[in-house]
Amino acid sequence: xxxxxxxxxxxxxxxxxxxxxxxxxxxxxxxxxxxxxxxxxxxxxxxxxxxxxxxxxxxxxxxxxxxxxxxxxxxxxxxxxxxxxxxxxxxxxxxxxxxxxxxxxxxxxxxxxxxxxxxxxxxxxxxxxxxxxxxxxxxxxxxxxxxxxxxxxxxxxxxxxxxxxxxxxxxxxxxxxxxxxxxxxxxxxxxxxxxxxxxxxxxxxxxxxxxxxxxxxxxxxxxxxxxxxxxxxxxxxxxxxxxxxxxxxxxxxxxxxxxxxxxxxxxxxxxxxxxxxxxxx
Amino acid sequence: xxxxxxxxxxxxxxxxxxxxxxxxxxxxxxxxxxxxxxxxxxxxxxxxxxxxxxxxxxxxxxxxxxxxxxxxxxxxxxxxxxxxxxxxxxxxxxxxxxxxxxxxxxxxxxxxxxxxxxxxxxxxxxxxxxxxxxxxxxxxxxxxxxxxxxxxxxxxxxxxxxxxxxxxxxxxxxxxxxxxxxxxxxxxxxxxxxxxxxxxxxxxxxxxxxxxxxxxxxxxxxxxxxxxxxxxxx
Numbered sequence: 128x129x130x131x132x133x134x135x136x137x138x139x140x141x142x143x144x145x146x147x148x149x150x151x152x153x154x155x156x157x158x159x160x161x162x163x164x165x166x167x168x169x170x171x172x173x174x175x176x177x178x179x180x181x182x183x184x185x186x187x188x189x190x191x192x193x194x195x196x197x198x199x200x201x202x203x204x205x206x207x208x209x210x211x212x213x214x215x216x217x218x219x220x221x222x223x224x225x226x227x228x229x230x231x232x233x234x235x236x237x238x239x240x241x242x243x244x245x246x247x248x249x250x251x252x253x254x255x256x257x258x259x260x261x262x263x264x265x266x267x268x269x270x271x272x273x274x275x276x277x278x279x280x281x282x283x284x285x286x287x288x289x290x291x292x293x294x295x296x297x298x299x300x301x302x303x304x305x306x307x308x309x310x311x312x313x314x315x316x317x318x319x320x321x322x323x324x325x326x327x328x329x330x331x332x333x334x335x336x337x338x339x340x341x342x343x344x345x346x347x348x349x350x351x352x353x354x355x356x357x358x359x360x361x362x363x364x365x366x367x368x369x370x371x372x373x374x375x376x377x378x379x380x381x382x383x384x385x386x387x388x389x390x391x392x393x394x395x396x397x398x399x400x401x402x403x404x405x406x407x408x
Numbered sequence: 409x410x411x412x413x414x415x416x417x418x419x420x421x422x423x424x425x426x427x428x429x430x431x432x433x434x435x436x437x438x439x440x441x442x443x444x445x446x447x448x449x450x451x452x453x454x455x456x457x458x459x460x461x462x463x464x465x466x467x468x469x470x471x472x473x474x475x476x477x478x479x480x481x482x483x484x485x486x487x488x489x490x491x492x493x494x495x496x497x498x499x500x501x502x503x504x505x506x507x508x509x510x511x512x513x514x515x516x517x518x519x520x521x522x523x524x525x526x527x528x529x530x531x532x533x534x535x536x537x538x539x540x541x542x543x544x545x546x547x548x549x550x551x552x553x554x555x556x557x558x559x560x561x562x563x564x565x566x567x568x569x570x571x572x573x574x575x576x577x578x579x580x581x582x583x584x585x586x587x588x589x590x591x592x593x594x595x596x597x598x599x600x601x602x603x604x605x606x607x608x609x610x611x612x613x614x615x616x617x618x619x620x621x622x623x624x625x626x627x628x629x630x631x632x633x634x635x636x637x638x639x640x641x642x
Binding site: 140177180181198199202205206208210211212213215216225226228229266 | 503
């Protein structure tokens with residue numbers, strides 16, 4: 128069984144410690160969403176796991192190999208930073224080949240996987256930000272790895288490509304570890320199984336996303352008929368009857384009452400993301 | 409194609425000015441080393457010149473030809489800064505390379521580029537020298553010295569420049585000139601000492617090249633301790 132283990136890891140740059148005594152163990156292949164505000168230490172955490180930063184104290188281990196010292200362990204990791212990290216003067220094909228020559232891999236496979244065939248002869252510097260990001264993401268799929276570290280992989284990418292990237296990662300997470308940092312709380316809920324919350328360089332939460340409890344749930348209900356009598360505590364906002372409840376179970380009761388009261392339901396939607404509370408706490 | 413080979417090609421493509429400057433300088437060095445052939449014999453009679461100008465003067469152009477190799481390979485250092493700033497070095501680190509592997513790649517690219525130019529300039533210099541009737545022994549000595557001094561200088565300048573670029577806090581490579589200044593210091597004695605000690609000119613240049621090479625090697629092998637991996641981050 129594969130295992131990523133961080134034991135009391137503190138790391139940073141120069142004398143400045145950015146992440147403090149982080150401990151976590153990952154053994155289940157899945158998508159782990161790393162959330163945290165700007166400057167929380169997400170990138171530092173990724174760089175430490177990627178073996179680029181030497182921990183000030185503690186150890187980052189992958190299958191009992193120290194990630195800073197073991198080249199073999201580092202070769203099992205893919206790291207996508209927030210920069211494109213590709214030679215801008217090259218064509219898309221040559222830029223990918225540049226890395227394939229260094230670390231091995233199949234450029235043709237990446238061109239197909241991320242639909243880059245149309246761009247392959249274009250100069251990387253001439254691409255749009257979204258296209259650049261797509262190529263940049265492509266380089267981590269040149270060869271298979273066991274652990275994927277992705278620092279905001281869908282930033283600057285249009286929704287369609289964003290979804291394609293997320294679909295690839297979801298497929299990948301069936302037998303690989305995927306650590307995915309994001310500011311997008313909806314995206315985090317959509318693809319993540321686990322949540323790793325970092326704040327001020329400290330690990331604040333590490334558990335399944337389904338175990339994240341919101342303090343309150345704001346629900347918008349759209350109906351064909353007037354249900355203000357059935358929902359006296361609701362407010363009408365943009366065509367939705369908005370109710371606030373303390374648990375998801377209460378939502379089921381409300382829906383049940385509405386249906387029994389003759390309401391014709393059109394839509395039921397969660398107006399806030401439960402992770403929002405978590406993020407802002 | 410390996411990392412250093414791609415690095416070499418990329419640097420030539422990205423910094424053509426340095427390549428042109430290098431070739432221009434090597435032509436200039438060749439002309440200078442053969443200039444005595446155009447001066448009437450009686451004005452440079454070896455017997456009448458106290459410093460043996462006829463034999464020592466072409467040796468001075470060794471420094472010029474070495475400098476041309478240096479200019480030619482500076483494009484590699486420019487590429488290093490570019491790659492550092494756009495995150496390529498960070499990605500290379502994440503693929504399992506360490507700072508020594510990366511430094512070696514750029515140094516190798518730089519030395520190979522310099523070798524190409526030195527081969528070109530020595531063939532050019534020897535051909536012109538033979539045409540003008542310069543002693544074959546002198547031409548061969550110059551070729552050996554140019555390779556020895558040129559490659560050791562390129563090695564030292566490359567390693568010091570990329571080390572300074574890595575260690576500086578500002579991202580734009582502003583400290584690189586420090587590397588050039590430190591790197592070309594060993595070249596100054598090769599401009600003066602052969603004139604003062606003409607009979608030992610070859611030994612002097614070879615000794616300077618050997619010391620430069622040893623210092624460069626020591627610096628390269630200390631890279632893992634001197635330059636932390638985080639210094640290669642953008």
